[in-house]
Amino acid sequence: MYRLLVRLYPAAHRRAFGEQMVQTFGDHYRDAVEARGGSRLRFWVAVLADGGTSLLTEHTAELRALWRRGRRQAATPQRRRGRLTRREGHRRVATRRRWAPGPGAIPGAMTRRRRVRLRLRYRPSVGRSARVLVRSRHHQLVYRGRIAALAVTVALIAAALGAGTATRHLGMSVLVTGLFMAAWLGYGMRLDRRIPAGPHWDGPAPPGGAGVREPLRPLPLSPAGSAARPMPDQDPPGQAAALI
Amino acid sequence: MGNDQGQVPLTPAVFHILFALASGDKHGYEIAKQVAEDSQGRVRMGTGTLYGSIKRMLADALIGETGQRPAPDLDDERRRYYRLTEQGHRALRAELARYARVVAVARDRDLLASA
Numbered sequence: 001m002y003r004l005l006v007r008l009y010p011a012a013h014r015r016a017f018g019e020q021m022v023q024t025f026g027d028h029y030r031d032a033v034e035a036r037g038g039s040r041l042r043f044w045v046a047v048l049a050d051g052g053t054s055l056l057t058e059h060t061a062e063l064r065a066l067w068r069r070g071r072r073q074a075a076t077p078q079r080r081r082g083r084l085t086r087r088e089g090h091r092r093v094a095t096r097r098r099w100a101p102g103p104g105a106i107p108g109a110m111t112r113r114r115r116v117r118l119r120l121r122y123r124p125s126v127g128r129s130a131r132v133l134v135r136s137r138h139h140q141l142v143y144r145g146r147i148a149a150l151a152v153t154v155a156l157i158a159a160a161l162g163a164g165t166a167t168r169h170l171g172m173s174v175l176v177t178g179l180f181m182a183a184w185l186g187y188g189m190r191l192d193r194r195i196p197a198g199p200h201w202d203g204p205a206p207p208g209g210a211g212v213r214e215p216l217r218p219l220p221l222s223p224a225g226s227a228a229r230p231m232p233d234q235d236p237p238g239q240a241a242a243l244i
Numbered sequence: 245m246g247n248d249q250g251q252v253p254l255t256p257a258v259f260h261i262l263f264a265l266a267s268g269d270k271h272g273y274e275i276a277k278q279v280a281e282d283s284q285g286r287v288r289m290g291t292g293t294l295y296g297s298i299k300r301m302l303a304d305a306l307i308g309e310t311g312q313r314p315a316p317d318l319d320d321e322r323r324r325y326y327r328l329t330e331q332g333h334r335a336l337r338a339e340l341a342r343y344a345r346v347v348a349v350a351r352d353r354d355l356l357a358s359a
Contacts, residue, residue: 009292017295020272023322024291027273050290057296 005051007133007143008150010062045170048177049161052154059147135194142190153184254339257297260287262306262328262336269310271323272298298326306332 002025006018032038134141164173264278276289301307310327
């Protein structure tokens with residue numbers, strides 16, 4: 001269960017600390033619930049509340065880093081000081097509207113339209129991620145949720161747990177949390193079939209591997225094929241012999 | 245983040261982790277237990293918060309991973325042990341000095357007597 005929660009963290013964080021987090025969680029669970037006989041419900045509420053806030057923090061930090069990286073890559077030469085000056089005799093003259101075509105423009109400088117297009121292109125594509133959670137022989141469970149939906153769900157869960165703790169209706173808040181989780185999983189989870197492209201359902205994949213299919217060819221006598229054949233009186237010079 | 249004064253005040257989680265590591269190298273769960281013990285059970289650090297803070301502290305060079313490990317019969321190879329760096333020591337000392345100044349001012353104003 002906690003491994004599933006860990007899979008929701010950003011990939012870099014998961015790679016660096018995922019195993020340690022699972023191990024620490026195991027130690028904590030054994031210590032708090034099994035050794036001291038604490039309440040499982042209370043333990044899981046604390047874990048989910050902590051997981052929700054830290055998920056939100058880590059994803060926000062990741063988004064911020066991605067955004068900053070994207071901005072840095074999209075930074076146009078116009079923004080870098082000292083580089084966009086032009087020589088006029090022995091002087092360097094900074095142009096005011098360097099992107100605008102005309103007498104003040106620097107040869108090779110980006111136009112404003114291109115700059116805007118670049119900025120959009122480097123916008124981090126963090127909207128949608130697809131992760132295979134469980135894989136069997138014929139099926140795989142894929143999470144294709146959006147980060148925004150995850151953030152909204154985490155916020156709703158945190159609000160439900162916070163309200164439940166404040167009003168001492170923990171059972172109800174856990175129920176509501178479960179509903180939020182179910183709605184989120186239903187929105188983001190997809191069960192995909194893994195069908196090999198071989199001739200038989202259970203058979204081995206053909207040479208080239210599963211998923212590699214031959215392109216469709218037109219039938220020999222299809223209308224497309226007959227229309228594509230050149231008429232004898234339209235032969236291009238030098239190619240008539242090829243039809244004989 | 246090279247300036248220690250720039251790191252003060254520290255967030256509560258960072259302060260408690262630095263404080264816990266000041267008594268020796270520890271792995272993640274030991275840090276969490278030490279934090280609970282130091283705060284008399286008032287601060288319970290969850291796993292997500294703990295490793296999020298550790299990540300940022302590693303990036304800020306306040307702590308580092310240590311290669312020294314306990315005896316093999318007491319050790320788990322998957323664990324990673326953390327230690328305070330010199331910069332972490334300085335940040336902890338600066339934060340404690342800040343707390344001491346606040347306490348001194350509170351004492352001057354007789355704010356601690358009523359507590």
